[in-house]
Amino acid sequence: MTQDQLIIMGILVATIAMFLWGKWRHDMVAVGSLLACVLAGLVAPGNAFSGFGHPAVVTVACVLVLSRGLQLSGAVDVLTRNVLPANAGPTVSIAALAALAAVLSGFMNNVGALALLMPVAIQVAGRLGLAPGRVLMPLAFGSILGGTTTLIGTPPNLIISGFRENQAGMSGYAMFDFAYVGVPLTVVGVAFIALAGWRLVPNRKHADTGGFETGAYITEVRIPEGSSTAGKRLREIEAVLEEGDAQVVDLVRNGVHMIAPRPSRVLRAGDILMLEADVEALSDVLSRLDLKLEEDKRVSAGEKSADAAVPEDAGSGGSEPALEGELPDDGLPDAAGLSERSRRSEQSEQSEGPEGPEGAERSKSASLPKISILSELPEKARGIALDAMSGPVMPVRGSAAKAGEKPVRKHEKTAAGGEAVLMEMAVLPASEIASRSASDLLLRTRFSINLLAVSRQGRYSMARLRSLRIQPGDVLLLQGAPENLAEFANHSGCVPLAQRDLRIPDKRKAAMATGIMLVSVGVAALGLLPAAVSFAAGVLASMALRTVPLRSAYESVDWPVVVLLASLLPVAGAMQSTEAADLVARFLLDAVAQGNAMVGLAVIMVTTMVLTDLMNNAATAAVMAPIGLGAAVQLEANPDTFLMAVAISASCAFLTPIGHQNNTLILGPGGFRFGDYWRMGLPTDLIVLAVSLPLLVWFWPL
Known part of the structure; x- marks a missing residue:
């Protein structure tokens, strides 16, 4: 040789x-x-x-x-x-x-x-x-x-x-x-x-649901008056949340739900946060952030996936909460004095940034259930392993933009009303998100969606999702507005596994x-x-x-x-x-x-x-x-x-x-x-x- x-x-x-x-x-x-x-x-x-x-x-x-x-x-x-x-x-x-x-x-x-x-x-x-x-x-x-x-x-x-x-x-x-x-x-x-x-x-x-019993809770906590968390932006408390393997999947302000609130959102006294957290770490998170337990509801492996259902962008400008109900033809809520209050809020927002503390105050509250969505799900739709025949399993009404609101950003819904859904997506072998973590992808900031779980080789994981490296073949359970999820799929190289309606082809281009x-x-x-x-x-x-x-x-x-x-x-x-x-x-x-x-x-x-x-x-x-x-x-x-x-x-x-x-x-x-x-x-x-x-x-x- x-x-x-x-x-x-x-x-x-x-x-x-x-x-x-x-x-x-x-x-x-x-x-x-x-x-x-x-x-x-x-x-x-x-x-x-x-x-x-x-x-x-x-x-x-x-x-x-x-x-x-x-x-x-x-x-x-x-x-x-x-x-x-x-x-x-x-x-x-x-x-x-x-x-x-x-x-x-x-x-x-x-x-x-x-x-x-x-x-x-x-x-x-x-x-x-x-x-x-x-x-x-x-x-x-x-x-x-x-x-x-x-x-x-x-x-x-x-x-x-x-x-x-x-x-x-x-x-x-x-x-x-x-x-x-x-x-x-x-x-x-x-x-x-x-x-x-x-x-x-x-x-x-x-995706064997037996592997999904991780002890996760969806827990409602309130920011009380005088809390050290009040006045902070969400990104400022994320380090503590991450240490406790918790994430905010929903923010409720004046009865209005905001799924996947952006890190720049300013938290206020009276806000209700829906936390996805491990029970063992929950008390430490509440103590360190000076939060008060509002409601503690154990969610089963199947129910947990279907919780908070309205994205921050759903039916809103994305930076503000959605409204439910009928709107005038101009797309604005018909509420006395709202326009004047919106103008004052917008002036305040200019000094606070687009996600300023007054952002969510420019609307009338919506009467949305907090965790009652679970009881309305058919048995077939329960469980993190979504049956693809059910399609998006949890439509929940969103609604509209507010008076005086600034133009919506790329990933924000308009004031037409909408719905939030759960969707599973498979990661393609050539996907650009492979080998990256959820924190690297900035899912909330860029797409206003939540990552709720990851399935790998038939077993689901909900632990340490922000640091988990995504691999080709993984299935991601995501929550957000349909258009935001679609844009994420197109951008990231993922395949939605929900029922796909065959598109109406452009006959000329198809030929x-x-x-x-x-x-x-x-x-x-x-x-x-x-x-x-x-x-x-x-x-x-x-x-x-x-x-x-x-x-x-x-x-x-x-x-x-x-x-x-x-x-x-x-x-x-x-x-x-x-x-x-x-x-x-x-x-x-x-x-x-x-x-x-x-x-x-x-x-x-x-x-x-x-x-x-x-x-x-x-x-x-x-x-x-x-x-x-x-x-x-x-x-x-x-x-x-x-x-x-x-x-x-x-x-x-x-x-x-x-x-x-x-x-x-x-x-x-x-x-x-x-x-x-x-x-x-x-x-x-x-x-x-x-x-x-x-x-x-x-x-x-x-």
Whole structure:
């Protein structure tokens, strides 16, 4: 073994170890691996960032943009409305969902396809009386299988195609070369999933509520006259609240409720605070803040989620409390003397800031119940694990802005009246809030919403939410006005799990988005232009025709995946140029295959499937591509057979929630735990091997 081979093998082992450790993001690890190769002299400095211009990387980015166009235009909703059966049983419904996900994933980003169909799947599960996981896992697996059918269906296919072109000295694969194996595999896989696979999924109701008995209280406390808290801004007492693992979820002033009061809100004597607090720490919090217990009501695990229901912004200007009742046509409360008082309050507010102490005094009080919302909830809607069929479970009337009020800010409701709801959102793998805490996100200040609980691997947590680091696959239980929640979802990269009404599509834009995608695919499939050029032209057309706004185009690109791919491609080239890949291939073949090409092909597939379940599928494809090619050279076999085997098996990660982004996305919403995936995943892996091996040898003879 040469010095270069030792170095590249050490870098490879360290890279895989860090992927498995998971302490750092995959794109960071990939960049570190690339820089290590450059410093070791294995990759020329001038070629270090050549991967960013690689056709595979460009194609991945362009497909993500075109996928966003299909989503924004409502084209996918049209297909969903026409394909999914309305009143079918479990087998037909799951088959239709998995098949639709497979078809969509062949031509658009499969995480995007899954995100679009997840709310529908949860709705179907509710209609059928199934645990959500029994529909979500088939949906995710169907999407993964569908990605194996086309060149653009999944990043591993593009990586293998690019590797064939750059390292094997041949042209890249055509658009539908993968369909020879991918389509039969998808058909058989979806059939298994629909007929038997979903029955193997644990019948665990969404987010095991048994793990939610944390002793939390919703307690009403009053700020008495002379209290040291009176006159302070909310942010000034948050340090004490945080020490006691408490948060203010509602502020009541003159009978008016303000959900998620902003940190700049000035507290006044007579205000009532609704605290979410642990019983053991409650007395210390009350003593330190000089608060008086107004009402202490134990709230059960189910009831706690549905408490205070009107956001500070609901129906108000956001900085002021809402009013309930009829309003004159001008949107102002019909109260004698209110206008004059508002003018005086506004003058005072100019010296206090927009959240000054007089802010909430410019309204008549509303007669809203304090905690009686709980008694009005149907049993089905109770519990932190919200049934998605119920949609937003707690509408409570808000109301209006006040006279003399300043213009509302971006995240504030207008004086039209509104409602506050509870909503669960799943955190996407590429979400920008991943690895950040609630305090980092400034949820109240920026969006006027409360974070009430987090579900992770089937268990809910309400403790230390402000400091808890959010992870991909978590489900967040949020409380606030619907428009504020929607804006947070769009901004943060989260998927609402409540029932999703299919949007009314813009028929013109839907037709244009679909046409652009079809033309791009057709041009690439016919070989008129390389795939990267064809899809880049499609992106340009989408932006010119405004099916994808310019800002959305850049936001739709999964930049960590782009960086990962661009960084690992030169590393894979270094493995090939140093012949380290041949050494690994020789070891695998000598130890197991013993010169038998068919056994060697199976060894490569199994090795790739094991790796892809433990680290990113694109990274697995980049690592295994040179090894697969080396195995073909050692056995004097057809390199296409082995490269296709790597592409198929790198895409099929079914055993763990970390192998594929789709598996991560359903982790929280399905109430899954790490060890749940193998129950349906292992039989699916065996089907992949049983179907793929003979088809690979048939279409690409050894």
